[in-house]
Amino acid sequence: MKDKELAIITVMGRDRPGLVAGISRVLADHQVNIEDISQTILQEMFSMILIVDISACQTSFEALQEALAQEGNSLGVKVLMQHKKIFDFMHRI
């Protein structure tokens, strides 16, 4: 089995029905597994954080980002995806 390659997805905007379903569908379509998910409020904005494994993803990192951004557009939220390593560097010694 391939080693996991983790990325962090942050969804920001107004909460609405179908948000989790919409993002999850894009991830499933790309063979991306959700490892962890949580929700919080950042400066009065809803935000959802997903930790995902992209090691089995069939497309490039950029293509997956694009698909997520498009889904975010239709849901009226901003979707960011960043490779896990930036969080390791900033928050772990």
Added chain:
Amino acid sequence: MLYSKEEILETIKMINLENLDIRTITLGISLLDCIDADPQNAVAKVKEKIQRTASGLLPSARHLERKYGIPIVNLRISLTPLSAIIAAPVRGMNQAEALTFCDDFAGELDRACQEMGVDLVGGYSALVHIGLTFAEEVLIHSLPAVLSSTSALCASIQVATTVSGINMDAVRTMGEIVKQISERTEKGSGCARLVVLCNAPENIPFMAGAFHGFGNPETVINIGISGPGVIKSALQSQRGLPLQDLAQEIKRRAFKITRVGELIGREMAEALHTRLGAVDLSLAPTFKVGDSVAEILEAMGIEKVGAPGSTAALALLTNAVKMGGAMATSAVGGYSGAFIPVSEDVGMVAAAASGALSLEKLEAMTSVCSVGLDMVAIPGDTTAETIAGLIADEMAIGVMNNKATGARLIPVPGARAGERVEFGGLFGSTVVMPVNPFSSRDFIRRGGTFPPPIHSIRN
């Protein structure tokens, strides 16, 4: 969760709300293997090497931007000081022929780099702190023509070191050259691409001072980070906090900012099959609210930069940034302080416009940060000797305090103190600062060498 929500959102906030970015990825390239006595061959070799070596810079940077969600503002190249490369081709030429060759060479370089998507290229440089070779003299005298006919090429001239003292003949010449460049370029803007340096590090990622020093390997990646907004927002909510705790907060933030530089530097070096040379810890401002070093000092409790206490506040900031940053990278280099370029920092411009910040106070502040009188617009009628006097003062601060300093002064033709001037892009917009009207002409005209300080003799 692998990380706490707070940690993830802190990163997101720094990038999206506090303007954290990588200011520059600068690829250093040695041109020593391009030296050729035939002028045409020399130019062709240099172009070929740059095109071959730097072809991966733009695509790799765009990929890293996407992968980590961090903006990379500028891509730059720094070259072996060009005076060393033109020495062989200009040998045997008279001065006029040599100047024409320099102009053509610089134009070719400028175009080649811009075609590759590089924003700025540094290394039109000479190290003349002891004296000048023929090639160095030619390069310096080519600056007015070269900087008025190019747009990406940056020049730096080192005229002083702590070990050798100050070459005051070169300082006097640079006063005249700055004046000539200003007269040949719109609003004197060509002067924004020239810095006169003391104790120049060989691995600066920032312009105009970046060059690929002789101690470097074939190629190297140097990183310039940004992040004044990240520090400022940390301090804003800390009113009344004692200074040691404030310093602690700055260190914590500086550490995180620098880690991003370290990550991008390592990955870029890997992508280009080279090594990470240096991460410059300096907090580089950009010309927008929330990305200003002056605003940090104001968040610390200084009403306007220039007020009494400004030098102390800046010293505290610089020191804390170094302490936090040095822990975050294995490759500290470049200037590694805090920048206070006037035209590139909205808070500095506002302070100068309101009269809070004088040139004299700015000079005092440069003794505790990097890199000197930087991006300072001065009246167009400032004499060459007065410009040389300002340069000499800044060089003396560097020489006596064993630190890197620089002078990037922009006499704006026709402009008087208090007038607004717009340079555009990263070079920003500023107000013309008044210069002390009394003269140092006779001091400057003495020329010769300013002897090195006694503490330079350390063996």
